[in-house]
Amino acid sequence: MRYFCTIVEQGSISHAARVLNMAQPPLSKRLQELEAEVGAPLFDRSNRAMVPTEAGVYLYQNSKEILNNIDNIRLQTLLIASRNKKTIRIGISYLFLTYFSQFIHELTKRHPDIEINISVADSSHLEFLLVQRIIDIALIQKPKTSKAFEFIDMGAMKLVAVIAKSLMPTPPGPTITLESMISFPLILLHRVGGNGTFEVIMDILHKYSLDINIIMQVSEPRFILELFNLGVEAATLLPVSEVNAQDLDNYHVIDVDYPSSLFMPVVVRLAHASGNPAMNEIWQTLQNSELKGC
Numbered sequence: 001m002r003y004f005c006t007i008v009e010q011g012s013i014s015h016a017a018r019v020l021n022m023a024q025p026p027l028s029k030r031l032q033e034l035e036a037e038v039g040a041p042l043f044d045r046s047n048r049a050m051v052p053t054e055a056g057v058y059l060y061q062n063s064k065e066i067l068n069n070i071d072n073i074r075l076q077t078l079l080i081a082s083r084n085k086k087t088i089r090i091g092i093s094y095l096f097l098t099y100f101s102q103f104i105h106e107l108t109k110r111h112p113d114i115e116i117n118i119s120v121a122d123s124s125h126l127e128f129l130l131v132q133r134i135i136d137i138a139l140i141q142k143p144k145t146s147k148a149f150e151f152i153d154m155g156a157m158k159l160v161a162v163i164a165k166s167l168m169p170t171p172p173g174p175t176i177t178l179e180s181m182i183s184f185p186l187i188l189l190h191r192v193g194g195n196g197t198f199e200v201i202m203d204i205l206h207k208y209s210l211d212i213n214i215i216m217q218v219s220e221p222r223f224i225l226e227l228f229n230l231g232v233e234a235a236t237l238l239p240v241s242e243v244n245a246q247d248l249d250n251y252h253v254i255d256v257d258y259p260s261s262l263f264m265p266v267v268v269r270l271a272h273a274s275g276n277p278a279m280n281e282i283w284q285t286l287q288n289s290e291l292k293g294c
Helices: 002-010 013-020 024-038 054-082 094-110 123-131 178-183 197-206 221-229 277-286
Strands: 087-093 115-121 137-141 149-153 159-164 186-189 214-218 235-239 251-256 265-270
Touching (some): 002 013, 094 235, 094 265, 123 265, 186 197
Antiparallel strands (some): 137 265, 149 265
């Protein structure tokens, strides 16, 4: 049935064979066997294209319904079987991917019996997935609204500036101010949806100047660093956890002298989240302060 339906959908045996990842002769033979079993031709071969006959159309429509039912039965069987497994769905923000990757590694060592399914996305999208109960726990930038969520605060993340040495041959000292950043072409983090650190940084920079040279906005720190590895002459502001100074020979990595915390990694779940035993077990581990900064 699958072979036959694929031939109908692709319009030729050769195209169907490529989709099915098989040779054309055995596929032709299976079609001949099917037609012999039915006792009637299923395709009009007078044209170059494989056009189904009236019998072929009837068989195709009913075969698709049967195959869809088989797929649904398989899926439901897998879901029933998986109820006996301990699984948890965790979302990780692009913003703290390096930081929380180490974190997940520690979790897998502590909970080898739990299957961890990971989704990586923007913090705002992961908040949405939490509310929709598509994921169980999110490792993200602290949301502005907290009524719907329960948090484990991982502590403030230091802010660092990464500046091309061609733009600033000598660093001003062990730290740099945000005001000093307005003189550079900037590539800044910007979340896909809603307001975040980008808006906070822009509000601060606009206090010093309205003329700020933003050359790019990017949702993922790794892409900014990849641009720097290619030699882009610019500057950026990132959480220190995502920056390895040893990989940036042509750039200064300098602590930013700013009293408030812009980057706040947290572990989040829905308030009054119910009953996934694996989630409760992981949540207890995440509350262990020994894991902070691991």
